[in-house]
Amino acid sequence: QVRLAESGGGLVQTGDSLELSCVASGGPLSDYGMAWFRQVPGKERVFVALISQYSGIREYSESVMGRFTISRDNNENTLYLQMDSLKPEDTAVYYCAAEYRPSLPRRALDSYEFWGQGTQVTVSS
Numbered sequence: 001q002v003r004l005a006e007s008g009g010g011l012v013q014t015g016d017s018l019e020l021s022c023v024a025s026g027g028p029l030s031d032y033g034m035a036w037f038r039q040v041p042g043k044e045r046v047f048v049a050l051i052s053q054y055s056g057i058r059e060y061s062e063s064v065m066g067r068f069t070i071s072r073d074n075n076e077n078t079l080y081l082q083m084d085s086l087k088p089e090d091t092a093v094y095y096c097a098a099e100y101r102p103s104l105p106r107r108a109l110d111s112y113e114f115w116g117q118g119t120q121v122t123v124s125s
Contacts, residue, residue, distance in 0.1 A: 002027040002114050004096050009119030016086050016123070022079040022096030022116055030054070030074040033102040035112060036081045038092035038121075045095065047107040049081065057105055063089070086123045093118040 008020040020036070035050035049060045049070040058070055069082040079096050097112035099105070 002029075002032060002098050002100075004098060004114055004116035006094065006096050006116040006119040009094060009121045011122045011124065012086055013124050014087060017082070017084045018086060018121060020081040020083070020094055020096075020119060020121070022081075024077045024079070024098065028074070029072065029077040029079070029098075031101055032098035032114075033105040034070075034072060034079045035097045035099075035105070035107070036070060036079075037095045037097060037109060038090075039095070039118075040092045045109055047109070048094070050105045050107060051079070052105045053101070059105070059107065083121070086121075088123045088125045091121060091123050093120050 002024050003026045004022055006022045036048040037045045038048050039045040047061055051058050051070045051072055067085045071080045095118045096116045098114040099112045
């Protein structure tokens, strides 16, 4: 089974950019539909963005549309999330998630079997 490890989080200011990475091991990334979710303390984990196995489908939540870009490099077994024009409300722990060979990529949290440990993103005002 695939193992996922996020990195790239940190403390930034409003308007700054940050790129998150998620490295997969134990299986080819191309076998998985991938997504980013985020969670703040006391709230449920919510969908941010998804990308299909060969990048043909990309979807975003309304709150990040136009500011975040999801991408993947299957040769490097790495998923990315480029975050621009960051806002304080983007502060959360960001998780990458994998779904094995989905017929169609989905936004539902319970569609994803594998999760990373999360990386903290904090945006100061």
